[in-house]
Amino acid sequence: MSDSERRARGLRKFHEVYGGALPEPPAGTLDFFDLMLEQLFGEVWTRPALSQRDRRLLIIGAIVALGERDTFGIQVRSALRNGELSAAQCREVVIQLAQYAGYPRVAGLVSVVEGIIAEAGAS
Amino acid sequence: MSDSERRARGLRKFHEVYGGALPEPPAGTLDFFDLMLEQLFGEVWTRPALSQRDRRLLIIGAIVALGERDTFGIQVRSALRNGELSAAQCREVVIQLAQYAGYPRVAGLVSVVEGIIAEAGAS
Amino acid sequence: MSDSERRARGLRKFHEVYGGALPEPPAGTLDFFDLMLEQLFGEVWTRPALSQRDRRLLIIGAIVALGERDTFGIQVRSALRNGELSAAQCREVVIQLAQYAGYPRVAGLVSVVEGIIAEAGAS
Amino acid sequence: MSDSERRARGLRKFHEVYGGALPEPPAGTLDFFDLMLEQLFGEVWTRPALSQRDRRLLIIGAIVALGERDTFGIQVRSALRNGELSAAQCREVVIQLAQYAGYPRVAGLVSVVEGIIAEAGAS
Amino acid sequence: MSDSERRARGLRKFHEVYGGALPEPPAGTLDFFDLMLEQLFGEVWTRPALSQRDRRLLIIGAIVALGERDTFGIQVRSALRNGELSAAQCREVVIQLAQYAGYPRVAGLVSVVEGIIAEAGAS
Amino acid sequence: MSDSERRARGLRKFHEVYGGALPEPPAGTLDFFDLMLEQLFGEVWTRPALSQRDRRLLIIGAIVALGERDTFGIQVRSALRNGELSAAQCREVVIQLAQYAGYPRVAGLVSVVEGIIAEAGAS
Numbered sequence: 001m002s003d004s005e006r007r008a009r010g011l012r013k014f015h016e017v018y019g020g021a022l023p024e025p026p027a028g029t030l031d032f033f034d035l036m037l038e039q040l041f042g043e044v045w046t047r048p049a050l051s052q053r054d055r056r057l058l059i060i061g062a063i064v065a066l067g068e069r070d071t072f073g074i075q076v077r078s079a080l081r082n083g084e085l086s087a088a089q090c091r092e093v094v095i096q097l098a099q100y101a102g103y104p105r106v107a108g109l110v111s112v113v114e115g116i117i118a119e120a121g122a123s
Numbered sequence: 124m125s126d127s128e129r130r131a132r133g134l135r136k137f138h139e140v141y142g143g144a145l146p147e148p149p150a151g152t153l154d155f156f157d158l159m160l161e162q163l164f165g166e167v168w169t170r171p172a173l174s175q176r177d178r179r180l181l182i183i184g185a186i187v188a189l190g191e192r193d194t195f196g197i198q199v200r201s202a203l204r205n206g207e208l209s210a211a212q213c214r215e216v217v218i219q220l221a222q223y224a225g226y227p228r229v230a231g232l233v234s235v236v237e238g239i240i241a242e243a244g245a246s
Numbered sequence: 247m248s249d250s251e252r253r254a255r256g257l258r259k260f261h262e263v264y265g266g267a268l269p270e271p272p273a274g275t276l277d278f279f280d281l282m283l284e285q286l287f288g289e290v291w292t293r294p295a296l297s298q299r300d301r302r303l304l305i306i307g308a309i310v311a312l313g314e315r316d317t318f319g320i321q322v323r324s325a326l327r328n329g330e331l332s333a334a335q336c337r338e339v340v341i342q343l344a345q346y347a348g349y350p351r352v353a354g355l356v357s358v359v360e361g362i363i364a365e366a367g368a369s
Numbered sequence: 370m371s372d373s374e375r376r377a378r379g380l381r382k383f384h385e386v387y388g389g390a391l392p393e394p395p396a397g398t399l400d401f402f403d404l405m406l407e408q409l410f411g412e413v414w415t416r417p418a419l420s421q422r423d424r425r426l427l428i429i430g431a432i433v434a435l436g437e438r439d440t441f442g443i444q445v446r447s448a449l450r451n452g453e454l455s456a457a458q459c460r461e462v463v464i465q466l467a468q469y470a471g472y473p474r475v476a477g478l479v480s481v482v483e484g485i486i487a488e489a490g491a492s
Numbered sequence: 493m494s495d496s497e498r499r500a501r502g503l504r505k506f507h508e509v510y511g512g513a514l515p516e517p518p519a520g521t522l523d524f525f526d527l528m529l530e531q532l533f534g535e536v537w538t539r540p541a542l543s544q545r546d547r548r549l550l551i552i553g554a555i556v557a558l559g560e561r562d563t564f565g566i567q568v569r570s571a572l573r574n575g576e577l578s579a580a581q582c583r584e585v586v587i588q589l590a591q592y593a594g595y596p597r598v599a600g601l602v603s604v605v606e607g608i609i610a611e612a613g614a615s
Numbered sequence: 616m617s618d619s620e621r622r623a624r625g626l627r628k629f630h631e632v633y634g635g636a637l638p639e640p641p642a643g644t645l646d647f648f649d650l651m652l653e654q655l656f657g658e659v660w661t662r663p664a665l666s667q668r669d670r671r672l673l674i675i676g677a678i679v680a681l682g683e684r685d686t687f688g689i690q691v692r693s694a695l696r697n698g699e700l701s702a703a704q705c706r707e708v709v710i711q712l713a714q715y716a717g718y719p720r721v722a723g724l725v726s727v728v729e730g731i732i733a734e735a736g737a738s
Contacts, residue, residue, distance in 0.1 A: 031587060035590075047219075050219060057180035058181075058183060058184040059219070062187060063596045065184070065185040066224075070600060096168075096178050096182070102471040108316060159467070166285065185471070185473065189436065189474060217647055225594040228683065230686055231683075237645075306427060307429060309430075311432075311435050338419045339419070342414075343428070343431055345413065353560075354560075400706070400710060404535065412527065435720060437723075531714070537711075546704075550673075551676055553676020555715070557681050581664050592673075593681075
């Protein structure tokens with residue numbers, strides 16, 4: 001697969017993963033985004049063994065444990081837009097992870113989830 | 124729900140979650156295990172909004188990010204026994220998480236997964 | 247103990263722990279808060295073996311290591327209001343933890359502590 | 370204070386903190402230990418605003434959140450030897466921290482605590 | 493070395509390390525800053541075995557893994573001012589660390605680096 | 616660049632990075648290793664903006680903060696074999712990171728470094 005094919009494939013996957021919740025990184029401006037699209041989206045997320053929803057659940061668990069609130073919000077918003085998680089399931093993610101990642105990690109995520117659900121007009 | 128009902132319910136869930144991969148914590152000896160069974164297994168894992176497999180994927184993501192190798196092994200073994208993840212999917216979990224939790228976190232997990240797959244006679 | 251008793255007990259403990267530094271989570275709106283009150287405040291913080299101040303010191307150590315600045319601020323404000331820690335002791339917490347959690351973790355906490363002390367009119 | 374005074378003071382504090390649970394680092398062989406004794410033990414642990422027991426609780430919280438099992442064992446053994454924590458309190462430390470640092474972090478600590486209590490002939 | 497010499501030496505090193513990117517902590521107001529200057533800057537950063545640039549790379553790696561964005565910005569700004577890292581090298585730091593600390597940790601650092609490079613009129 | 620070229624390039628870089636301290640991952644057996652060689656070694660470590668030694672210092676910082684002791688040992692052994700770090704500099708790495716990653720993280724690394732230095736017959 002050529003590098004431009006990899007990039008095109010990565011870009012396609014990027015949009016599937018974020019469902020429009022994140023703007024497309026501008027092509028050819030920063031190597032960081034080129035590598036991320038080609039490697040992470042073009043060659044990891046596109047692999048067949050696990051569904052996109054499965055991969056999402058795995059990385060949401062990691063992101064909560066790392067305490068990266070902004071990235072958490074992007075993932076929840078994308079999952080909700082894509083229909084991978086319902087509003088009730090987004091709320092449940094925080095409940096399930098509370099005693100695994102610890103209350104100090106999830107305390108601030110409840111309002112993040114509620115904000116995303118309200119913004120989407122879901123309930 | 125009485126405390127003994129909660130404990131019985133937690134114990135039932137505990138066995139469903141671990142599928143025999145972990146011995147039952149002895150009742151009434153350590154408060155730590157009693158609370159874990161009553162609260163975490165009796166009142167969190169039993170909630171309906173997410174399936175047991177969904178909850179597993181979420182916490183595997185968190186456990187990998189935390190770098191807890193033994194606990195990771197127990198979860199993978201349980202998921203394989205329960206048929207929640209195939210051997211190929213257990214391997215894919217490590218691939219998907221590598222660039223999210225970082226290579227230093229997952230480097231040692233490849234052999235953990237291979238050991239569990241070999242032990243189970245899966246492939 | 248019934249669930250409503252557990253909740254009442256958890257709510258009482260919640261107010262003792264935060265000393266008015268945190269508003270009461272609205273009852274029956276989000277399962278997250280219900281579980282937190284019933285389990286964490288109703289059944290963990292209320293246990294006898296360690297004092298409330300001892301539990302506070304333990305979790306402040308954990309919160310600093312996790313790098314959760316907002317939660318740290320809430321705990322310090324509560325400890326100061328409750329008389330569990332004096333202003334000098336709040337400052338000392340950051341000094342003691344600097345070389346255990348690392349300077350990048352505590353660098354931003356000095357101004358958090360000073361802000362809380364100033365706000366309380368302590369010194 | 371001269372460097373040799375600082376070192377002597379640090380060494381004295383080192384023995385108070387560990388209560389014989391850790392051998393004395395050999396003087397003048399590794400700069401790492403010299404700095405640790407002079408700075409951390411000679412100039413931080415010796416400060417007056419918090420008691421040695423208070424400092425212990427703070428760093429145990431941090432150590433559990435970091436997931437450093439060996440260091441956790443050393444601290445618990447020292448606290449038990451020094452009479453800073455009873456056997457019941459050592460057990461309670463793990464219970465209090467479970468939902469703050471997360472179950473994957475504390476799951477392996479229960480047996481560490483039980484081993485130390487058994488070794489000390491406490492209960 | 494007397495305490496005032498240590499402090500003077502630490503202050504000199506502090507300014508070399510930050511290259512004017514951080515204001516001088518006011519002397520004698522907070523013990524936290526006095527200890528940081530005397531110990532960390534006066535006695536660690538001044539040691540000969542590694543260059544200041546080497547020490548910077550080591551701690552930038554640690555700071556990214558810890559996820560401390562503000563502290564990361566201060567280090568990058570200082571390295572750029574001091575000529576320790578070129579603009580291209582600051583960008584490369586984030587690329588090299590992406591798969592070691594994980595994408596959730598570095599995702600927000602790209603714009604931090606670009607902001608610092610723009611502010612410095614570098615490219 | 617074709618996938619086989621990428622793999623060959625990654626393998627060459629892998630051996631330069633580890634200097635013989637790590638066996639070559641068997642080709643075509645596990646996708647995890649194929650991706651790691653092609654992406655991380657073939658396309659990240661081979662980039663020009665930072666030297667191999669610079670990249671090593673960055674990731675050692677990250678690995679220490681993550682607390683991955685085995686991976687830390689591999690990196691130190693490789694750096695020593697490659698002449699990127701002298702024995703004195705390996706020791707200094709732990710000293711510089713102690714107050715950034717925290718003493719609980721580095722406490723166990725002193726003996727790792729000493730073991731590697733002894734094994735190499737360095738001093």
